[in-house]
Amino acid sequence: MSFINISQQHQRVSFKDAVLNPIGENSGIYFPHDIKPLDKDIFECGDFHQIAVETLHNLTHNELSKDKLGSMVARAFNFPLELHSLTDKNHILELFHGPTLAFKDFGARFLAECLTEFNQQKATIITATSGDTGAAVAHAFHGQPNVEVVVLYPEGKISKEQEQLFCTLGDNIRTVKVDGNFDNCQSLVKQAFNDEEVNNKLNLNSANSINVARLLAQVCYYTALPTLIQQPIDNLVVPSGNFGNITAALIAKHMGAPVGHLIAATNANDTAPRFFNHKQWLPQVTQRTLSNAMDVSQPNNFSRILYYYQHKLDQLFVDMSALSISDAQTRQTIKELDTQGYQVDPHTAVGMHALSKMNVGQTNNLVVSTAHPAKFADVLEGILQKPISRPSAISECLTKPNLSIRIADDFDDFKEYLLALD
Ligand SMILES: *Cc1c(COP(=O)(O)O)cnc(C)c1O
Numbered sequence: 001m002s003f004i005n006i007s008q009q010h011q012r013v014s015f016k017d018a019v020l021n022p023i024g025e026n027s028g029i030y031f032p033h034d035i036k037p038l039d040k041d042i043f044e045c046g047d048f049h050q051i052a053v054e055t056l057h058n059l060t061h062n063e064l065s066k067d068k069l070g071s072m073v074a075r076a077f078n079f080p081l082e083l084h085s086l087t088d089k090n091h092i093l094e095l096f097h098g099p100t101l102a103f104k105d106f107g108a109r110f111l112a113e114c115l116t117e118f119n120q121q122k123a124t125i126i127t128a129t130s131g132d133t134g135a136a137v138a139h140a141f142h143g144q145p146n147v148e149v150v151v152l153y154p155e156g157k158i159s160k161e162q163e164q165l166f167c168t169l170g171d172n173i174r175t176v177k178v179d180g181n182f183d184n185c186q187s188l189v190k191q192a193f194n195d196e197e198v199n200n201k202l203n204l205n206s207a208n209s210i211n212v213a214r215l216l217a218q219v220c221y222y223t224a225l226p227t228l229i230q231q232p233i234d235n236l237v238v239p240s241g242n243f244g245n246i247t248a249a250l251i252a253k254h255m256g257a258p259v260g261h262l263i264a265a266t267n268a269n270d271t272a273p274r275f276f277n278h279k280q281w282l283p284q285v286t287q288r289t290l291s292n293a294m295d296v297s298q299p300n301n302f303s304r305i306l307y308y309y310q311h312k313l314d315q316l317f318v319d320m321s322a323l324s325i326s327d328a329q330t331r332q333t334i335k336e337l338d339t340q341g342y343q344v345d346p347h348t349a350v351g352m353h354a355l356s357k358m359n360v361g362q363t364n365n366l367v368v369s370t371a372h373p374a375k376f377a378d379v380l381e382g383i384l385q386k387p388i389s390r391p392s393a394i395s396e397c398l399t400k401p402n403l404s405i406r407i408a409d410d411f412d413d414f415k416e417y418l419l420a421l422d
Pocket residue numbers: 102103104132133239240241242243244245246293294347370371
Protein backbone atom coordinates (compact mmCIF):
# COMPACT_ATOMS: atom_id res chain seq x y z
CA MET A 1 0.00 0.00 0.00
CA SER A 2 2.14 2.84 -1.25
CA PHE A 3 -0.19 5.82 -0.71
CA ILE A 4 -1.44 7.40 2.49
CA ASN A 5 -4.51 9.58 2.97
CA ILE A 6 -3.07 12.75 4.49
CA SER A 7 -6.31 13.62 6.34
CA GLN A 8 -6.98 10.12 7.63
CA GLN A 9 -3.57 8.62 8.11
CA HIS A 10 -4.75 5.10 8.93
CA GLN A 11 -6.06 4.81 5.36
CA ARG A 12 -3.47 3.35 3.01
CA VAL A 13 -4.26 2.38 -0.56
CA SER A 14 -2.52 1.00 -3.64
CA PHE A 15 -1.48 3.25 -6.51
CA LYS A 16 -4.34 1.83 -8.58
CA ASP A 17 -6.92 2.73 -5.91
CA ALA A 18 -5.45 6.20 -5.42
CA VAL A 19 -5.66 6.83 -9.17
CA LEU A 20 -9.21 5.51 -9.58
CA ASN A 21 -10.57 7.13 -6.39
CA PRO A 22 -8.43 10.22 -5.83
CA ILE A 23 -10.47 11.43 -2.84
CA GLY A 24 -10.23 9.23 0.24
CA GLU A 25 -12.03 9.17 3.59
CA ASN A 26 -12.69 12.55 5.16
CA SER A 27 -12.14 14.13 1.70
CA GLY A 28 -8.43 13.42 2.12
CA ILE A 29 -5.97 13.32 -0.77
CA TYR A 30 -3.09 10.89 -1.15
CA PHE A 31 0.67 11.15 -0.87
CA PRO A 32 3.46 8.58 -1.32
CA HIS A 33 3.73 6.71 1.96
CA ASP A 34 7.48 6.69 2.10
CA ILE A 35 9.90 8.35 -0.21
CA LYS A 36 13.10 6.36 -0.62
CA PRO A 37 16.22 7.62 -2.37
CA LEU A 38 17.04 6.29 -5.82
CA ASP A 39 20.37 4.53 -6.34
CA LYS A 40 23.13 6.89 -7.38
CA ASP A 41 23.81 5.08 -10.64
CA ILE A 42 20.20 5.63 -11.76
CA PHE A 43 20.78 9.38 -11.74
CA GLU A 44 23.85 8.80 -13.87
CA CYS A 45 22.19 6.58 -16.50
CA GLY A 46 21.66 9.54 -18.84
CA ASP A 47 18.23 8.55 -20.13
CA PHE A 48 15.02 10.42 -19.24
CA HIS A 49 12.66 7.49 -19.85
CA GLN A 50 14.79 5.08 -17.86
CA ILE A 51 14.98 7.48 -14.91
CA ALA A 52 11.21 8.03 -15.15
CA VAL A 53 10.58 4.28 -14.96
CA GLU A 54 12.84 3.92 -11.89
CA THR A 55 11.23 6.96 -10.23
CA LEU A 56 7.68 5.65 -10.76
CA HIS A 57 8.62 2.09 -9.80
CA ASN A 58 10.11 3.36 -6.55
CA LEU A 59 7.19 5.65 -5.62
CA THR A 60 4.54 3.01 -6.37
CA HIS A 61 6.44 0.27 -4.47
CA ASN A 62 6.84 -1.95 -7.52
CA GLU A 63 3.09 -2.17 -8.14
CA LEU A 64 3.60 -1.99 -11.91
CA SER A 65 6.45 -3.86 -13.59
CA LYS A 66 9.31 -1.90 -15.14
CA ASP A 67 8.32 -3.28 -18.55
CA LYS A 68 4.78 -2.01 -18.15
CA LEU A 69 5.97 1.37 -16.86
CA GLY A 70 8.45 1.53 -19.71
CA SER A 71 5.73 1.41 -22.35
CA MET A 72 3.47 3.80 -20.42
CA VAL A 73 6.31 6.30 -20.06
CA ALA A 74 7.31 6.01 -23.72
CA ARG A 75 3.78 6.85 -24.83
CA ALA A 76 3.12 9.54 -22.22
CA PHE A 77 6.44 11.41 -22.44
CA ASN A 78 6.82 11.27 -26.23
CA PHE A 79 8.16 14.82 -26.54
CA PRO A 80 11.45 16.42 -25.56
CA LEU A 81 12.54 17.85 -22.22
CA GLU A 82 14.90 20.73 -22.95
CA LEU A 83 17.37 22.87 -21.11
CA HIS A 84 18.09 26.43 -22.21
CA SER A 85 21.07 28.15 -20.62
CA LEU A 86 20.91 31.94 -20.37
CA THR A 87 24.38 32.10 -18.80
CA ASP A 88 26.67 29.41 -17.41
CA LYS A 89 24.93 29.83 -14.03
CA ASN A 90 21.30 30.51 -14.96
CA HIS A 91 19.28 27.85 -16.75
CA ILE A 92 15.70 27.33 -17.83
CA LEU A 93 14.05 23.91 -17.89
CA GLU A 94 11.55 24.02 -20.76
CA LEU A 95 8.64 21.75 -19.91
CA PHE A 96 6.45 23.03 -22.74
CA HIS A 97 7.36 20.86 -25.73
CA GLY A 98 4.30 18.59 -25.46
CA PRO A 99 1.17 18.75 -27.63
CA THR A 100 -0.52 21.54 -25.64
CA LEU A 101 2.60 23.58 -24.93
CA ALA A 102 2.49 23.56 -21.14
CA PHE A 103 3.97 21.25 -18.47
CA LYS A 104 0.47 19.88 -17.75
CA ASP A 105 1.04 17.48 -20.68
CA PHE A 106 3.36 15.35 -18.53
CA GLY A 107 0.77 14.74 -15.82
CA ALA A 108 -2.29 14.49 -18.04
CA ARG A 109 -0.70 12.06 -20.48
CA PHE A 110 0.61 9.79 -17.74
CA LEU A 111 -2.78 9.88 -16.01
CA ALA A 112 -4.40 8.84 -19.29
CA GLU A 113 -2.01 5.87 -19.47
CA CYS A 114 -2.87 4.89 -15.89
CA LEU A 115 -6.63 5.09 -16.44
CA THR A 116 -6.34 3.00 -19.61
CA GLU A 117 -4.33 0.46 -17.64
CA PHE A 118 -6.63 0.33 -14.60
CA ASN A 119 -10.12 1.04 -15.94
CA GLN A 120 -11.97 -1.86 -17.45
CA GLN A 121 -15.38 -0.25 -17.99
CA LYS A 122 -16.31 2.83 -19.96
CA ALA A 123 -15.58 5.98 -17.93
CA THR A 124 -16.34 9.67 -18.12
CA ILE A 125 -13.70 12.16 -17.09
CA ILE A 126 -15.05 15.49 -15.93
CA THR A 127 -12.62 18.27 -15.24
CA ALA A 128 -12.68 22.03 -14.72
CA THR A 129 -9.89 24.12 -16.14
CA SER A 130 -8.54 27.61 -15.76
CA GLY A 131 -6.80 27.15 -19.11
CA ASP A 132 -3.99 24.65 -19.41
CA THR A 133 -5.26 21.50 -17.71
CA GLY A 134 -8.26 21.23 -20.03
CA ALA A 135 -6.13 21.21 -23.15
CA ALA A 136 -3.63 18.73 -21.73
CA VAL A 137 -6.36 16.35 -20.54
CA ALA A 138 -8.36 16.66 -23.78
CA HIS A 139 -5.33 15.89 -25.93
CA ALA A 140 -4.18 13.05 -23.69
CA PHE A 141 -7.56 11.27 -23.97
CA HIS A 142 -8.55 12.28 -27.50
CA GLY A 143 -9.47 9.19 -29.52
CA GLN A 144 -9.04 6.77 -26.59
CA PRO A 145 -11.69 4.04 -26.61
CA ASN A 146 -13.93 3.70 -23.56
CA VAL A 147 -13.40 7.26 -22.28
CA GLU A 148 -15.60 10.32 -22.66
CA VAL A 149 -14.15 13.65 -21.55
CA VAL A 150 -16.12 16.70 -20.45
CA VAL A 151 -14.12 19.87 -19.81
CA LEU A 152 -15.69 22.91 -18.16
CA TYR A 153 -14.10 26.34 -18.41
CA PRO A 154 -15.07 29.90 -17.54
CA GLU A 155 -16.29 31.75 -20.62
CA GLY A 156 -14.09 34.70 -21.59
CA LYS A 157 -11.50 34.07 -18.88
CA ILE A 158 -8.93 32.00 -20.75
CA SER A 159 -6.77 33.04 -23.72
CA LYS A 160 -8.02 32.39 -27.25
CA GLU A 161 -5.04 30.10 -27.88
CA GLN A 162 -5.78 28.09 -24.74
CA GLU A 163 -9.46 27.75 -25.72
CA GLN A 164 -8.94 26.76 -29.36
CA LEU A 165 -6.39 24.10 -28.36
CA PHE A 166 -9.03 21.90 -26.73
CA CYS A 167 -12.42 23.13 -27.96
CA THR A 168 -11.79 22.11 -31.58
CA LEU A 169 -10.99 18.41 -31.12
CA GLY A 170 -14.46 16.81 -31.15
CA ASP A 171 -14.92 12.99 -31.06
CA ASN A 172 -14.84 11.88 -27.40
CA ILE A 173 -13.93 15.38 -26.16
CA ARG A 174 -16.81 17.67 -25.10
CA THR A 175 -16.20 21.20 -23.98
CA VAL A 176 -18.59 23.34 -21.97
CA LYS A 177 -18.16 27.06 -21.40
CA VAL A 178 -19.76 28.25 -18.20
CA ASP A 179 -21.18 31.68 -17.58
CA GLY A 180 -19.09 32.10 -14.42
CA ASN A 181 -15.55 31.90 -13.08
CA PHE A 182 -13.19 28.98 -12.46
CA ASP A 183 -14.53 28.41 -8.94
CA ASN A 184 -18.06 28.07 -10.37
CA CYS A 185 -16.78 25.46 -12.84
CA GLN A 186 -15.04 23.57 -10.09
CA SER A 187 -18.19 23.62 -8.01
CA LEU A 188 -20.27 22.19 -10.88
CA VAL A 189 -17.76 19.35 -11.18
CA LYS A 190 -17.94 18.67 -7.44
CA GLN A 191 -21.73 18.61 -7.54
CA ALA A 192 -21.62 16.12 -10.41
CA PHE A 193 -19.38 13.85 -8.33
CA ASN A 194 -21.76 14.10 -5.40
CA ASP A 195 -24.82 13.31 -7.53
CA GLU A 196 -25.58 9.62 -7.34
CA GLU A 197 -27.64 9.49 -10.51
CA VAL A 198 -24.91 11.10 -12.60
CA ASN A 199 -22.21 9.02 -10.98
CA ASN A 200 -23.96 5.72 -11.52
CA LYS A 201 -24.79 6.41 -15.12
CA LEU A 202 -21.41 7.77 -16.18
CA ASN A 203 -18.74 6.07 -13.98
CA LEU A 204 -17.09 9.41 -13.26
CA ASN A 205 -13.41 10.02 -12.78
CA SER A 206 -11.61 13.28 -12.31
CA ALA A 207 -8.45 14.38 -14.04
CA ASN A 208 -7.93 16.99 -11.38
CA SER A 209 -4.42 17.92 -10.31
CA ILE A 210 -4.98 16.19 -6.98
CA ASN A 211 -4.68 12.81 -8.73
CA VAL A 212 -1.40 11.24 -7.62
CA ALA A 213 -0.69 10.01 -11.16
CA ARG A 214 -0.18 13.61 -12.21
CA LEU A 215 2.03 14.37 -9.25
CA LEU A 216 4.23 11.31 -9.83
CA ALA A 217 4.64 12.10 -13.52
CA GLN A 218 5.99 15.51 -12.57
CA VAL A 219 8.60 14.08 -10.21
CA CYS A 220 10.26 12.38 -13.21
CA TYR A 221 11.60 15.51 -14.91
CA TYR A 222 13.23 16.61 -11.68
CA THR A 223 14.92 13.26 -11.03
CA ALA A 224 16.04 13.45 -14.69
CA LEU A 225 17.85 16.77 -14.18
CA PRO A 226 21.31 15.13 -14.15
CA THR A 227 20.68 13.96 -17.73
CA LEU A 228 20.45 17.62 -18.80
CA ILE A 229 22.96 19.43 -16.61
CA GLN A 230 26.20 18.31 -15.02
CA GLN A 231 26.36 20.57 -11.95
CA PRO A 232 23.93 20.30 -9.01
CA ILE A 233 21.24 22.99 -8.87
CA ASP A 234 21.60 25.30 -5.85
CA ASN A 235 18.33 27.18 -6.36
CA LEU A 236 15.33 25.78 -8.20
CA VAL A 237 12.53 28.27 -8.95
CA VAL A 238 9.07 26.91 -9.78
CA PRO A 239 6.25 29.26 -10.91
CA SER A 240 3.42 28.07 -8.67
CA GLY A 241 -0.36 28.22 -8.42
CA ASN A 242 -1.83 25.03 -7.02
CA PHE A 243 1.67 23.95 -5.86
CA GLY A 244 1.60 20.55 -7.59
CA ASN A 245 4.73 21.16 -9.62
CA ILE A 246 6.78 22.32 -6.64
CA THR A 247 5.48 19.43 -4.50
CA ALA A 248 6.84 17.12 -7.19
CA ALA A 249 10.19 18.95 -7.00
CA LEU A 250 10.30 18.41 -3.23
CA ILE A 251 9.63 14.69 -3.67
CA ALA A 252 12.46 14.50 -6.23
CA LYS A 253 14.79 16.30 -3.83
CA HIS A 254 14.01 13.71 -1.15
CA MET A 255 14.68 10.94 -3.66
CA GLY A 256 18.17 12.35 -4.05
CA ALA A 257 17.84 14.61 -7.09
CA PRO A 258 20.68 17.16 -6.95
CA VAL A 259 18.62 20.21 -6.01
CA GLY A 260 19.29 22.52 -3.08
CA HIS A 261 16.84 25.25 -2.15
CA LEU A 262 13.38 25.42 -3.74
CA ILE A 263 11.63 28.72 -4.41
CA ALA A 264 7.91 28.90 -5.19
CA ALA A 265 7.27 32.00 -7.31
CA THR A 266 3.66 33.16 -7.15
CA ASN A 267 1.81 36.09 -8.68
CA ALA A 268 -0.24 38.50 -6.55
CA ASN A 269 -2.04 35.48 -5.08
CA ASP A 270 0.46 35.28 -2.27
CA THR A 271 -1.01 32.99 0.40
CA ALA A 272 2.15 30.84 0.45
CA PRO A 273 4.69 33.71 0.43
CA ARG A 274 2.86 35.26 3.38
CA PHE A 275 2.92 31.88 5.11
CA PHE A 276 6.70 31.61 4.68
CA ASN A 277 7.16 35.13 6.05
CA HIS A 278 4.70 35.13 8.95
CA LYS A 279 4.03 31.40 9.54
CA GLN A 280 0.31 31.95 9.18
CA TRP A 281 -2.01 30.51 6.55
CA LEU A 282 -4.46 33.27 5.60
CA PRO A 283 -5.96 32.87 2.10
CA GLN A 284 -7.49 36.00 0.58
CA VAL A 285 -9.83 36.57 -2.35
CA THR A 286 -8.32 35.31 -5.62
CA GLN A 287 -7.03 38.09 -7.88
CA ARG A 288 -6.83 37.99 -11.67
CA THR A 289 -3.32 38.42 -13.02
CA LEU A 290 -1.34 38.07 -16.25
CA SER A 291 -0.30 34.55 -15.19
CA ASN A 292 -3.86 33.22 -15.06
CA ALA A 293 -2.97 29.54 -14.51
CA MET A 294 -1.55 30.58 -11.14
CA ASP A 295 -4.57 32.59 -9.98
CA VAL A 296 -5.09 30.36 -6.96
CA SER A 297 -5.34 31.56 -3.38
CA GLN A 298 -5.92 28.19 -1.70
CA PRO A 299 -3.38 25.86 -3.30
CA ASN A 300 -4.65 22.28 -2.96
CA ASN A 301 -1.22 20.72 -2.85
CA PHE A 302 0.08 22.76 0.06
CA SER A 303 -1.56 20.31 2.46
CA ARG A 304 0.66 17.61 0.95
CA ILE A 305 3.76 19.66 1.70
CA LEU A 306 2.60 20.30 5.27
CA TYR A 307 1.84 16.61 5.72
CA TYR A 308 5.31 15.61 4.57
CA TYR A 309 6.98 18.10 6.90
CA GLN A 310 4.54 17.62 9.80
CA HIS A 311 7.20 16.58 12.32
CA LYS A 312 9.97 18.74 10.88
CA LEU A 313 8.37 22.07 10.01
CA ASP A 314 11.63 23.96 10.64
CA GLN A 315 13.21 21.91 7.87
CA LEU A 316 10.52 23.13 5.46
CA PHE A 317 11.73 26.70 5.95
CA VAL A 318 15.27 25.54 5.17
CA ASP A 319 14.31 23.53 2.09
CA MET A 320 11.90 26.00 0.58
CA SER A 321 10.78 29.62 0.39
CA ALA A 322 8.20 31.59 -1.61
CA LEU A 323 8.10 34.98 -3.30
CA SER A 324 5.21 36.98 -4.76
CA ILE A 325 5.75 38.86 -8.05
CA SER A 326 3.48 41.65 -9.36
CA ASP A 327 2.11 42.02 -12.89
CA ALA A 328 4.34 45.09 -13.36
CA GLN A 329 7.42 43.00 -12.51
CA THR A 330 6.16 40.23 -14.81
CA ARG A 331 5.85 42.69 -17.73
CA GLN A 332 9.30 44.13 -17.01
CA THR A 333 10.89 40.66 -17.08
CA ILE A 334 9.12 39.69 -20.33
CA LYS A 335 10.57 42.86 -21.93
CA GLU A 336 14.07 42.41 -20.51
CA LEU A 337 14.36 38.80 -21.62
CA ASP A 338 12.99 39.68 -25.06
CA THR A 339 15.81 42.19 -25.55
CA GLN A 340 18.21 39.34 -24.71
CA GLY A 341 16.57 37.26 -27.44
CA TYR A 342 14.57 34.87 -25.26
CA GLN A 343 10.80 35.04 -25.00
CA VAL A 344 8.98 33.79 -21.92
CA ASP A 345 5.29 33.42 -21.14
CA PRO A 346 3.91 35.33 -18.12
CA HIS A 347 4.18 32.31 -15.77
CA THR A 348 7.83 31.71 -16.56
CA ALA A 349 8.41 35.47 -16.22
CA VAL A 350 7.14 35.29 -12.63
CA GLY A 351 9.80 32.63 -11.97
CA MET A 352 12.56 34.60 -13.69
CA HIS A 353 11.74 37.72 -11.73
CA ALA A 354 11.76 35.78 -8.46
CA LEU A 355 15.25 34.56 -9.30
CA SER A 356 16.44 38.12 -9.96
CA LYS A 357 15.17 39.16 -6.51
CA MET A 358 17.07 36.41 -4.71
CA ASN A 359 20.60 37.13 -3.69
CA VAL A 360 21.99 34.16 -5.55
CA GLY A 361 25.46 35.39 -6.59
CA GLN A 362 27.67 32.63 -7.90
CA THR A 363 25.24 29.78 -7.40
CA ASN A 364 23.88 27.50 -10.11
CA ASN A 365 20.22 28.31 -10.69
CA LEU A 366 17.35 26.76 -12.60
CA VAL A 367 13.96 28.28 -13.40
CA VAL A 368 11.19 26.00 -14.59
CA SER A 369 9.41 27.23 -17.72
CA THR A 370 5.83 26.04 -17.48
CA ALA A 371 4.36 27.21 -20.82
CA HIS A 372 5.44 28.09 -24.36
CA PRO A 373 5.39 31.88 -24.96
CA ALA A 374 3.08 31.41 -27.99
CA LYS A 375 0.40 29.99 -25.71
CA PHE A 376 0.06 33.53 -24.36
CA ALA A 377 0.81 35.27 -27.65
CA ASP A 378 -2.00 37.83 -27.15
CA VAL A 379 -0.58 38.88 -23.78
CA LEU A 380 2.97 39.05 -25.11
CA GLU A 381 1.95 41.05 -28.16
CA GLY A 382 0.30 43.59 -25.86
CA ILE A 383 3.45 43.90 -23.78
CA LEU A 384 6.11 43.73 -26.50
CA GLN A 385 4.13 45.60 -29.18
CA LYS A 386 5.23 43.23 -31.91
CA PRO A 387 3.87 40.05 -33.49
CA ILE A 388 4.74 36.76 -31.77
CA SER A 389 5.24 33.74 -34.01
CA ARG A 390 3.00 30.79 -33.30
CA PRO A 391 4.01 27.15 -33.76
CA SER A 392 1.78 25.00 -35.96
CA ALA A 393 0.07 23.40 -32.90
CA ILE A 394 -1.41 26.86 -32.21
CA SER A 395 -1.84 28.38 -35.67
CA GLU A 396 -3.71 25.31 -36.99
CA CYS A 397 -6.28 25.17 -34.22
CA LEU A 398 -6.97 28.92 -34.40
CA THR A 399 -8.82 28.49 -37.70
CA LYS A 400 -10.95 25.48 -36.65
CA PRO A 401 -14.54 25.88 -35.42
CA ASN A 402 -15.05 26.04 -31.66
CA LEU A 403 -17.33 23.12 -30.71
CA SER A 404 -18.14 24.20 -27.13
CA ILE A 405 -21.65 24.45 -25.81
CA ARG A 406 -22.56 27.14 -23.31
CA ILE A 407 -24.36 26.64 -20.01
CA ALA A 408 -25.41 28.88 -17.16
CA ASP A 409 -23.75 28.42 -13.78
CA ASP A 410 -26.57 26.06 -12.79
CA PHE A 411 -26.19 22.43 -11.74
CA ASP A 412 -29.64 21.36 -12.98
CA ASP A 413 -28.69 22.43 -16.51
CA PHE A 414 -25.34 20.71 -16.27
CA LYS A 415 -26.92 17.52 -14.90
CA GLU A 416 -29.44 17.43 -17.74
CA TYR A 417 -26.58 17.77 -20.20
CA LEU A 418 -24.59 14.97 -18.57
CA LEU A 419 -27.49 12.53 -18.37
CA ALA A 420 -28.21 13.07 -22.07
CA LEU A 421 -24.68 11.99 -23.07
CA ASP A 422 -24.51 8.55 -24.61
C1 LIG B 1 -0.78 25.01 -13.95
C2 LIG B 1 0.26 26.02 -14.32
C3 LIG B 1 1.12 26.57 -13.35
C4 LIG B 1 0.99 26.28 -11.88
O1 LIG B 1 1.38 24.96 -11.56
P1 LIG B 1 0.95 24.35 -10.14
O2 LIG B 1 1.41 22.94 -10.20
O3 LIG B 1 -0.53 24.48 -10.08
O4 LIG B 1 1.63 25.16 -9.09
C5 LIG B 1 2.12 27.43 -13.77
N1 LIG B 1 2.25 27.77 -15.08
C6 LIG B 1 1.44 27.26 -16.03
C7 LIG B 1 1.63 27.68 -17.44
C8 LIG B 1 0.42 26.36 -15.68
O5 LIG B 1 -0.38 25.87 -16.64
